[in-house]
Amino acid sequence: MASIGACGLSGVNRQAFSDEDVQARKLLVKWASELGLRIFSDAIGNLFLRYEPKGSTGAPVLSGSHMDSQPCGGRFDGTYGVLAALEAVTALHASGAQLRRPVDVVCWSNEEGSRFAPGAMGSMVFTGTRSLEEFLDIRDRAGIYLRDALGQTLDAIPQAQRCPIGFSAYAYVEVHIEQGAVLEQAGKRIGVVTGIQGCRWFEVEVTGEARHAGTTPMRARKDALQSAVRMILALREHFADAQDHVRFTVGRFDTLPNSPNTVPEHVRFTIDLRHPEDAELARLAGSICSIAQTAGAPCGVTVRATFVCDPVQFRKRITQHVADAAGALGLEALHMPSGAFHDAMFLAAHCPTGMIFVPSARGISHHPDEYTASADLAAGARVLAEVLQKLATE
Amino acid sequence: MASIGACGLSGVNRQAFSDEDVQARKLLVKWASELGLRIFSDAIGNLFLRYEPKGSTGAPVLSGSHMDSQPCGGRFDGTYGVLAALEAVTALHASGAQLRRPVDVVCWSNEEGSRFAPGAMGSMVFTGTRSLEEFLDIRDRAGIYLRDALGQTLDAIPQAQRCPIGFSAYAYVEVHIEQGAVLEQAGKRIGVVTGIQGCRWFEVEVTGEARHAGTTPMRARKDALQSAVRMILALREHFADAQDHVRFTVGRFDTLPNSPNTVPEHVRFTIDLRHPEDAELARLAGSICSIAQTAGAPCGVTVRATFVCDPVQFRKRITQHVADAAGALGLEALHMPSGAFHDAMFLAAHCPTGMIFVPSARGISHHPDEYTASADLAAGARVLAEVLQKLATE
Numbered sequence: 001m002a003s004i005g006a007c008g009l010s011g012v013n014r015q016a017f018s019d020e021d022v023q024a025r026k027l028l029v030k031w032a033s034e035l036g037l038r039i040f041s042d043a044i045g046n047l048f049l050r051y052e053p054k055g056s057t058g059a060p061v062l063s064g065s066h067m068d069s070q071p072c073g074g075r076f077d078g079t080y081g082v083l084a085a086l087e088a089v090t091a092l093h094a095s096g097a098q099l100r101r102p103v104d105v106v107c108w109s110n111e112e113g114s115r116f117a118p119g120a121m122g123s124m125v126f127t128g129t130r131s132l133e134e135f136l137d138i139r140d141r142a143g144i145y146l147r148d149a150l151g152q153t154l155d156a157i158p159q160a161q162r163c164p165i166g167f168s169a170y171a172y173v174e175v176h177i178e179q180g181a182v183l184e185q186a187g188k189r190i191g192v193v194t195g196i197q198g199c200r201w202f203e204v205e206v207t208g209e210a211r212h213a214g215t216t217p218m219r220a221r222k223d224a225l226q227s228a229v230r231m232i233l234a235l236r237e238h239f240a241d242a243q244d245h246v247r248f249t250v251g252r253f254d255t256l257p258n259s260p261n262t263v264p265e266h267v268r269f270t271i272d273l274r275h276p277e278d279a280e281l282a283r284l285a286g287s288i289c290s291i292a293q294t295a296g297a298p299c300g301v302t303v304r305a306t307f308v309c310d311p312v313q314f315r316k317r318i319t320q321h322v323a324d325a326a327g328a329l330g331l332e333a334l335h336m337p338s339g340a341f342h343d344a345m346f347l348a349a350h351c352p353t354g355m356i357f358v359p360s361a362r363g364i365s366h367h368p369d370e371y372t373a374s375a376d377l378a379a380g381a382r383v384l385a386e387v388l389q390k391l392a393t394e
Numbered sequence: 395m396a397s398i399g400a401c402g403l404s405g406v407n408r409q410a411f412s413d414e415d416v417q418a419r420k421l422l423v424k425w426a427s428e429l430g431l432r433i434f435s436d437a438i439g440n441l442f443l444r445y446e447p448k449g450s451t452g453a454p455v456l457s458g459s460h461m462d463s464q465p466c467g468g469r470f471d472g473t474y475g476v477l478a479a480l481e482a483v484t485a486l487h488a489s490g491a492q493l494r495r496p497v498d499v500v501c502w503s504n505e506e507g508s509r510f511a512p513g514a515m516g517s518m519v520f521t522g523t524r525s526l527e528e529f530l531d532i533r534d535r536a537g538i539y540l541r542d543a544l545g546q547t548l549d550a551i552p553q554a555q556r557c558p559i560g561f562s563a564y565a566y567v568e569v570h571i572e573q574g575a576v577l578e579q580a581g582k583r584i585g586v587v588t589g590i591q592g593c594r595w596f597e598v599e600v601t602g603e604a605r606h607a608g609t610t611p612m613r614a615r616k617d618a619l620q621s622a623v624r625m626i627l628a629l630r631e632h633f634a635d636a637q638d639h640v641r642f643t644v645g646r647f648d649t650l651p652n653s654p655n656t657v658p659e660h661v662r663f664t665i666d667l668r669h670p671e672d673a674e675l676a677r678l679a680g681s682i683c684s685i686a687q688t689a690g691a692p693c694g695v696t697v698r699a700t701f702v703c704d705p706v707q708f709r710k711r712i713t714q715h716v717a718d719a720a721g722a723l724g725l726e727a728l729h730m731p732s733g734a735f736h737d738a739m740f741l742a743a744h745c746p747t748g749m750i751f752v753p754s755a756r757g758i759s760h761h762p763d764e765y766t767a768s769a770d771l772a773a774g775a776r777v778l779a780e781v782l783q784k785l786a787t788e
Contacts, residue, residue: 180609199608201654213643213666214593215574215733216757218634225644226630232623240612249607250619251654253647253661260595260645260664267647270654272607339609363610 001027001067001083002075011368012075016068016110016121017045017149022156024067028082028107029157035090037105041160044125044132045109045153048163051089052102059168060102061391062351063088063384065176066111066122066343073112074370076177080358080377082107084175088385092392099392101170108343109150116146123343126166127350171318171391172347175356175384177372179340181363189379190326190333191357192319196345197247197337198281198311202271204231204292207300210257210265225255225264227299232269234295239273239284246284247274247339270306276337278311311337312345318354318387325386331379340365356383395421395461395477396469405762406469410462410504410515411439411543416550418461422476422501423551429484431499435554438519438526439503439547442557445483446496453562454496455785456745457482457778459570459737460505460516467506468764470571474752474771476501478569482779486786493786495564502737503544510540517737520560521744565712565785566741569750569778571766573734575757583773584720584727585751586713590739591641591731592675592705596665598625598686601694604651604659619649619658621693626663628689633667633678640678641668641733664700670731672705705731706739712748712781719780725773734759750777 004027005020007013014020025047029039032049040048050060065081085105092103108126113119116138124130136147154160178184183191208224232250239248249272256266271288275281289303319335326333338344338355347353358380361371398421399414401407408414419441423433426443434442444454459475479499486497502520507513510532518524530541548554572578577585602618626644633642643666650660665682669675683697713729720727732738732749741747752774755765 178609179606180611181614182609182611185614197608210761211757212573212734212759213645214591214641214668214735215572215576215754215759216641217574217576217638218641219638220575220579220757223643225647226626229623229626229630229644232620233627236620236623244611244613247607247610247612249617249655249657250623251607251649251656251658252652253619253649253658254652255645255647258646258648261643261666262645263643264645264647272655274608340606341608360609363605363614365606365609367604 001079005069007072008368010075011072012069013072014067014069015071015115016112017146017153018115021068022153025107025153025157028067029159031086032105035093037089039160040163041154041157042126042163042165044122044165045150046122046126047107047160049086049105050102051093053099056099056102056392058101059170060104061388062104062106062169062172063174063388064106064108065174066108068110068112070112070114070366072368073366074368076370076372077179077365078111080177081175084381084384087381088388091385092389097389097393101392103388103392111343115140120341120343120346123346127346128166129346132165169351172344172351172353173318173356173384173387173391174342174344175358175380176342177365177370178357178360179363179365180360182336183334183357183359184361184363186334188332188334189359189376190331190383192323192326192333192335193314193338193355193357194319194335195276195311195313195337196341197274197276197339198278199272199274199307199309200281200285200305201307202288203304203306204269204271205302206267206296208265209263211263213261213263216263221263222299223263224267224299227296228267228269230295231292234291235288238287238291245275274339276311281311312348314348314354315352318352321387321390322354322356322383325383328386329382331383356380395473399463401466402762404469405466406463407466408461408463409465409509410506411540411547412509415462416547419501419547419551422461423553425480426499429487431483433554434557435548435551436520436557436559438516438559439544440516440520441501441554443480443499444496445487447493450493450496450786452495453564454498455782456498456500456563456566457568457782458500458502459568460502462504462506464506464508464760466762467760468762470764470766471573471759472505474571475569478775478778481775482782485779486783491783491787495786497782497786505737509534514735514737514740517740521740522560523740526559563745566738566745566747567712567750567778567781567785568736568738569752569774570736571754571759571764572751573754573757573759575754576730577728577751577753578755578757580728582726582728583753583770584725584777586717586720586727586729587708587732587749587751588713588729589670589705589707589731590735591668591670591733592672593666593668593701593703594675594679594699595701596682597698597700598663598665599696600661600690602657602659605657607655607657610657615657616693617657618661618693621690622661622663624689625686628685629682632681632685639669668733670705675705706742708742708748709746712746715781715784716748716750716777719777722780723776725777750774
């Protein structure tokens, strides 16, 4: 699969609804057909490959992830979850296990959002979080409408039967690379994902006075950069927690006029604040404005919330299945929240949902250097197969 | 004069060797001719307007500044110094004072350096700090050679007699707006400029690791921005002095990849450090590297010196003349170093040199809002006239 859109030494460039995405879908459908799976697609292009052995009936157990990538991302992000689900279904099929309900391998459309923003379109539309119509007129940088790119993607898989958006599911389980280094550093092979941390974004604007760097004494300055520096350090200290659960990132920082011998007049920077617990995230976010304004004096400071995403807790029942399966297979596991967003974030509002993590070497992701050892990939797929069998038979 | 190249409400755009610069020179030469001054120009286009009454002989006293401006600068920066010198000479002429030596009003070429970098070309070439040949092949953004623009400027003033580069001068006195708010805040009308502070520039590069803002715990990060923030604050604290003499500016700050949800991998920022005393400036500059590297850990830090300009002390004799003249005129004066560079910085190595400052409203300069009240401009010109008479007769 990684040869489709190969990029760099081992990365992939397979953006949503591109020719590469279409080729990847065709290969997946070919493999699914060889297994005798039934192939469905909904109007946003989510692909469902249904394993429906005799005696199985009703709402399916869903498992998968996405196969689109960042412009030059890794080969594991998302794709691993789809192929691990296909492997698990292959194993279920080979074992001849009796199932009470079908199992769908699912490939969600446009999780990355790097060609057509926002990401997680497929899972958002499936779960009714957003409507398909909201997205059809979005254009990529070349001016191509999502409507047209999606239409070509759907047309390329004529064997897929059209299914309605958002059918009932018994459960959803997604296996994914961690995209962080927590498992690697803890020396554990399986992450029992307890939920997805919440995230709040802010944009902070600091307004001082542009002055000559040579002629203006320090005490007479309103230096927007020095104020921003004090604010960031005060926030960093305020957010420090013994458990290292808070994630605080100033990723974008722009200075005006950005000239070596002029005292900066304006600084604008972003805050990305994350925490797995709703109340704690709200408490931390609520403290930003006063800390920033106190530390930022004598400059003017405005803080604007630009994005809110509440934490998601996965269902205990699913988490327990994952922990049990890891235990039964003799794999060391760690309970942990997910630091990144995933399609599972939206599925959690639709049906009982859980996730399984495998280690990412050095935590690198969205980069061709993204790497997970084969033994870890296999371990994750085995845990998934156990969990799917459990869910499909209980 | 400010109508030539008028820009904004009260600014000017009169860049070196432009049509506007030529028009300004022509107007100055017209006024000088009306006074009967002799007009000279050297090969870099410095204009000398000589007042040479009967009985005066030998090396002249020089006084002036520059008439080129920033792309949309103020009307006072530089031009005031040239016109104040012309006013002073007009007054000397009107008074019929006996002088022992000539007085030259001088207009230095290209002090700002905004069209052809570097600045202070006229005074650097005059004093032998740099040679004319080094500058002739410099091009502006439109691709025009300095050689050609300078040639057109010289040709436009055919009445100017060509004089050699770097003739002997008895003394040089430059009056200039302060470009800072020290006089305004002290409530003084005259700055007795003791020298020009030294300046050192550095470029600091911080290298961390780009990581996912959601998945990477704080303790596992090498966040180049957080390291830069700690470094800047540590330097700011280290440089704090009770007298408020140190000037420390981080004016440029660039972040990579500059994305809200990615831990910054690279930060590059500039340091502009100034102090009036040579030894102290060297001591402060010498401490930057170790402070930056300690505060910047665990990121990699490199510090590169990009510019050095040693402090200049003006001659006590000239400073005393300025203070005496202010006192005789009943004007409150403040001894102070210049925060900005001026042509006087280079003249100081050529002949006894001094400067006189008048207040800049709110310290604003290099901006159309640059402003000095007429009474302050007149006060500076009166002090200059006294000092020139003293120097030309002593």
